[in-house]
Amino acid sequence: MRTAQITRFGDWRAVQVAETTVPAAAAGEVLVRVSASSLNAVDAAHRAGQLAVLTGRRLPQGLGIDVVGTVDGVGADVRGLEVGDRVWGIRAGAFSMKNARGMTAEYAAVDARHVARAPESLDDVQAAALVVGGYTSLRALRDVARVQPGERVLVRGGTGGVGSAAVQIAAALGGRVAVLASARGEELARSLGAHEFFDYATTAPASVGFADVILDTVGTDLLAWRRVLSPGGRMVGVAFDSLAGLATIAASSVFGRGRIRTFAGEPPAGYLNGLTSFVDTHSIRALVHETFPLERVQDAHRAFTAPGLRGKIVVTTAP
Ligand SMILES: NC(=O)c1ccc[n+]([C@@H]2O[C@H](COP(=O)([O-])OP(=O)(O)OC[C@H]3O[C@@H](n4cnc5c(N)ncnc54)[C@H](OP(=O)(O)O)[C@@H]3O)[C@@H](O)[C@H]2O)c1
Known part of the structure; x- marks a missing residue:
């Protein structure tokens, strides 16, 4: 073969x-x-x-x-x-x-x-495009951050492989979804279910307003973004492309307000069965x-x- x-x-x-x-x-x-x-x-x-x-x-x-x-x-x-x-x-x-x-x-x-x-x-191509981003987003938003209906969910990188699934899943969980991505992604983000859109090139964290949940798929400036969490807010970071990002996630549990949660590697056993039904039930689509x-x-x-x-x-x- x-x-x-x-x-x-x-x-x-x-x-x-x-x-x-x-x-x-x-x-x-x-x-x-x-x-x-x-x-x-x-x-x-x-x-x-x-x-x-x-x-x-x-x-x-x-x-x-x-x-x-x-x-x-x-x-x-x-x-x-x-x-x-x-x-x-x-x-x-x-x-x-x-x-x-x-x-x-x-x-x-x-x-x-x-x-x-x-x-x-x-179809098979769409399923391949969705499986990792779908699993990562469902686990981050539903199981780790426990998004509740009506909560404001900020997705950093909401037009990427993970982010595009996250926007749809956050909306399916009843969240009010705000997306941070590059300007050319606005139409796409809104078509995926985003209620608000911010261009990361021109948006400072302080101007976005409070979020109940932040899903970070970018891995930079994590502490600045953590400051926009509302009281009781939860932040999940899944990008480890920079050592600085990893170190920040680790350090967030010992200082400042709100531990940045994370996970990596394989899904829990049997997890993908639940992802399959979630995708079919909520018509989550993939971005190829x-x-x-x-x-x-x-x-x-x-x-x-x-x-x-x-x-x-x-x-x-x-x-
Ligand atoms: N922990 C896990 O289990 C797990 C699983 C899967 C993936 N990941 C990680 O998640 C990260 C994202 O993966 P991906 O496949 O979604 O990557 P991707 O498809 O490249 O998406 C990244 C997105 O972030 C946007 N972006 C770049 N800089 C940004 C900024 N400063 N602010 C806001 N948005 C920004 C990009 O938009 P533009 O292209 O328009 O700039 C792009 O839409 C990677 O680090 C990957 O390793 C982790």
Whole structure:
């Protein structure tokens, strides 16, 4: 089978398509015949070697942390999934990236706890574009911040892969949604359900007004934004692209008003089942910027790093 791989760390040119054997589903895993897999910020960091402390430096390593496809094999001890099921899934944790197998491939063996039937309301490309952002946003807004109807929810980066799902999910939870993004994203943000829009190039935190919940997908200026939390407000930060951002999140629990909450890595076991029903019930849609076939995965990685991205890059695998 064909799989996207790196044999060195580097920019988009480091990504190659390699021939390898079809994996077997080990106990607790399902083998998925992949139809689509999206690019996430973590893939770019992985490819560039920025996660080497977690993934190790032994190469080749596979790329891709999300998957949509059809169950082709079921390992021992797997309940509730059968050959032929149309599923989506997320690969568990950065430590699992240290092998040659990723999900941007023709087949992927996936921990069944992080696989669920895919939403009927989305096609495979849309489902691949939504799974990570949808999971991240649902967990951040519903489970961590516990958004209540009528609360004002500020989404920083509300037109990105995570943010575009977050805006819809915040609105579905009954929130009054304010989006901070670049000016050209206003129409899009409003079409996703935003009630208010602020251009981040011209908006200072103090001018936005109080928010009950802030979801930060950007990772900068976290303490300045925390100051706009209303009493009892909750802030969740999910971007760790800068060490400063990570340090701020860690430090927020020991000083100032309001710990910035966060989480990373794999979804809790079974979580994606709930995401599937939430997406179908609330007609959450995905934002797809561009689709590339697996043989053009290099171009997909180049497009991912180009300016002006509006939603997700998805890599498709021909049946
Ligand atoms: N913790 C987790 O489990 C988890 C899961 C998934 C993703 N993440 C992280 O979440 C972050 C976002 O991922 P993503 O896929 O949504 O990225 P993305 O698609 O690139 O979206 C980022 C968005 O932020 C906007 N933006 C940039 N600078 C901004 C600023 N100063 N103020 C407000 N908005 C700004 C961008 O708008 P313009 O392009 O218009 O500038 C873009 O819409 C990444 O750091 C990723 O690693 C974490």
